[in-house]
Amino acid sequence: MPENPTPLPDFTRWPSFPFEGDMRVKQLAAPVEVEPARAGEDATDCVACSTPDDAYIWVSERWRVRAMDRPTGLPMVLILECRSHLDLGDLPNLLAAELGVMTVRLERAIRSLDGVARVHVNRWGDGSAHLHLWFLARPQGRLQLRGTFLTLWDDILPVIPEQQWRENLALVAAWLAEFGGKAIAEPPHIEWESPSTITFASDGENPEEAARPEQQPPEAPRPDAPQPDRPHDQSVTIAGESGAADTPHSQTATHP
Numbered sequence: 001m002p003e004n005p006t007p008l009p010d011f012t013r014w015p016s017f018p019f020e021g022d023m024r025v026k027q028l029a030a031p032v033e034v035e036p037a038r039a040g041e042d043a044t045d046c047v048a049c050s051t052p053d054d055a056y057i058w059v060s061e062r063w064r065v066r067a068m069d070r071p072t073g074l075p076m077v078l079i080l081e082c083r084s085h086l087d088l089g090d091l092p093n094l095l096a097a098e099l100g101v102m103t104v105r106l107e108r109a110i111r112s113l114d115g116v117a118r119v120h121v122n123r124w125g126d127g128s129a130h131l132h133l134w135f136l137a138r139p140q141g142r143l144q145l146r147g148t149f150l151t152l153w154d155d156i157l158p159v160i161p162e163q164q165w166r167e168n169l170a171l172v173a174a175w176l177a178e179f180g181g182k183a184i185a186e187p188p189h190i191e192w193e194s195p196s197t198i199t200f201a202s203d204g205e206n207p208e209e210a211a212r213p214e215q216q217p218p219e220a221p222r223p224d225a226p227q228p229d230r231p232h233d234q235s236v237t238i239a240g241e242s243g244a245a246d247t248p249h250s251q252t253a254t255h256p
């Protein structure tokens, strides 16, 4: 222990701070002369550029939306990407303007989900070079999750049920598709195939898992915020834009 430890900042006493107990501030590392390249700094080895549309939940001519490859603690975590290999400050005016439209649209789509009170929108860009904006849904009523530490809580909260997660993905994708582009995520079909009386598969296999063809491997990176952005995990795409007002014409998701 240093003799005069750095005092803990006020935020460690905020109700939203997820930790308690004895803590101390880390030693600040010396700045490096030259920062390392981010993942995909060169378009030729950019994961976003090489990921096909079917890994996304919605795609359009110039934008795509993807999810994590498995549910996490928050009701919804999505990433908005442009198709072009550009970072935020590099966007031409057309994409810059569309980014505003897409941000509002996606925020509204996620906020329309049951149990979502707020959608936090973040862009860090320290990990991957290709522009990607995070959209994190804050659960209704969870006042302790308000603000800065939502990304940390995502890793702390119990993981939401996969069925609910897939339904929410499909709702958001359908909402976006109301304005153009193509929804990739579909509602889970397992309910229709399940017998009314559950009989479990023999050989110890979890029948729910077995019936879920789109089950994904469990090693997805999770949304870790100011940390280097996680490598691109596969999921979503965004489709072409229309000039329509940002209210879907048909109700695919309930709106508060």
Ligand SMILES: [Zn+2]
Binding pocket: 040, 043, 046, 047, 048, 049, 084, 085, 086, 130
């Ligand atoms: Zn790229």
